[in-house]
Amino acid sequence: MARIGILTSGGDCPGLNTVIRSCVLRGIRVHGDEFVGFTDGWRGLVEGSTINLDWMSVRGIANLGGTILGTSRFSPLGEGGGVERIQANLRSVGVDALIVIGGEGTMAAAKILSDAGIPIVGVPKTVDNDLSATDFSFGFHTAVEIATEAIDRLKTTGQSHHRCMIAEVMGRHAGWIALYAGMATSAHAILIPEQTATLNEICDWVEGPFRRGRTPLVVVAEGFVSADMMEPHADRGLDGFNRPRLGGIGERLAPVIEDRTGIETRSTTLGHIQRGGAPSATDRVLATRLGLAAVDAIHERAWGKMVATRADKIVRVSLAEAIGKLKTVPQDRYDEATYLFG
Ligand SMILES: Nc1ncnc2c1ncn2[C@@H]1O[C@H](COP(=O)(O)OP(=O)(O)OP(=O)(O)O)[C@@H](O)[C@H]1O
Numbered sequence: 451m452a453r454i455g456i457l458t459s460g461g462d463c464p465g466l467n468t469v470i471r472s473c474v475l476r477g478i479r480v481h482g483d484e485f486v487g488f489t490d491g492w493r494g495l496v497e498g499s500t501i502n503l504d505w506m507s508v509r510g511i512a513n514l515g516g517t518i519l520g521t522s523r524f525s526p527l528g529e530g531g532g533v534e535r536i537q538a539n540l541r542s543v544g545v546d547a548l549i550v551i552g553g554e555g556t557m558a559a560a561k562i563l564s565d566a567g568i569p570i571v572g573v574p575k576t577v578d579n580d581l582s583a584t585d586f587s588f589g590f591h592t593a594v595e596i597a598t599e600a601i602d603r604l605k606t607t608g609q610s611h612h613r614c615m616i617a618e619v620m621g622r623h624a625g626w627i628a629l630y631a632g633m634a635t636s637a638h639a640i641l642i643p644e645q646t647a648t649l650n651e652i653c654d655w656v657e658g659p660f661r662r663g664r665t666p667l668v669v670v671a672e673g674f675v676s677a678d679m680m681e682p683h684a685d686r687g688l689d690g691f692n693r694p695r696l697g698g699i700g701e702r703l704a705p706v707i708e709d710r711t712g713i714e715t716r717s718t719t720l721g722h723i724q725r726g727g728a729p730s731a732t733d734r735v736l737a738t739r740l741g742l743a744a745v746d747a748i749h750e751r752a753w754g755k756m757v758a759t760r761a762d763k764i765v766r767v768s769l770a771e772a773i774g775k776l777k778t779v780p781q782d783r784y785d786e787a788t789y790l791f792g
């Protein structure tokens with residue numbers, strides 16, 4: 451029996467509640483554990499803000515979007531935080547070990563705390579799917595489904611008005627959502643952070659289908675940098691960790707495409723719609739499996755590990771491996787998509 455703390459950190463995504471529910475059920479039923487939730491990511495751990503996570507409190511949440519614990523981009527090591535403070539808080543609420551659900555930034559912080567002796571097991575989440583130690587992170591599949599449905603809708607209105615349509619999707623460093631949703635909707639251009647393109651190339655990809663009587667469709671990831679730009683488009687201030695908030699590249703490209711090609715162009719930014727709402731069935735299954743595995747990892751004292759999926763199996767990797775390298779779209783996957791371009 452253990453008393454286990456859980457927190458969710460970084461951007462939310464569908465499936466976080468599914469993991470929480472799965473951990474609590476596994477822990478209570480198999481190991482006789484007790485659970486405590488730390489609220490709003492690392493902030494709850496540093497400020498000692500907790501909620502009780504018993505069986506009743508996780509009932510019916512497996513298909514609920516967001517996170518019942520709340521999340522933030524708060525640093526556990528910043529002012530007011532630090533290892534000693536966290537250890538004191540863990541002692542005062544009687545928590546033996548932590549399950550930390552987050553993306554690469556959260557896992558980087560988890561590694562520092564784990565190296566300092568705090569017993570932690572990580573669970574990967576992110577709609578961006580950019581953690582290389584896991585084949586997929588939950589949230590990604592749901593985001594792709596949402597983006598695909600939205601882009602299908604953009605195509606029909608674009609077709610009616612003989613317009614070029616731009617769909618901007620999430621993807622700060624990796625263009626996985628753009629690649630998947632773009633391929634699924636037969637986009638005439640998929641613009642991702644890993645690949646640059648000139649404005650001439652983009653306009654050629656737009657003009658070709660227009661000449662054939664088609665609605666040109668451009669799917670662009672927020673982190674895309676065209677050949678005439680120095681860095682991703684960001685004019686929305688900074689996030690909680692002082693990084694530029696991305697978004698708006700679609701709106702920036704639309705007038706340029708319209709001017710150069712003479713084709714009326716509209717842009718839609720899907721934004722946080724991709725992160726909200728119920729997880730897909732695939733993400734529910736993945737999140738459930740990861741939650742079960744995280745609790746078992748705690749009982750095997752697999753400190754400093756992150757549970758992950760590889761070739762459909764659930765495995766454990768070190769936090770060092772988890773944060774080693776971002777999983778970006780490789781050249782061959784992009785090349786496959788380019789056969790649909792223009
Ligand atoms: N390299 C790092 N070292 C220590 N702490 C970090 C590091 N990167 C991020 N963090 C902390 O972890 C928090 C969560 O990281 P971040 O905001 O990048 O979200 P994430 O877990 O990567 O999820 P996502 O980016 O997918 O939304 C940050 O707000 C910051 O406090």
Ligand SMILES: O=P(O)(O)OC[C@H]1O[C@](O)(CO)[C@@H](O)[C@@H]1O
Pocket residue numbers: 461462553576577578620621622672689696725
């Ligand atoms: O608006 P927020 O919550 O800071 O998050 C936006 C970022 O989070 C992500 O969804 C996931 O990292 C990115 O694609 C995006 O840049």
Ligand SMILES: [Mg+2]
Pocket residue numbers: 460553554555556
């Ligand atoms: Mg991150």
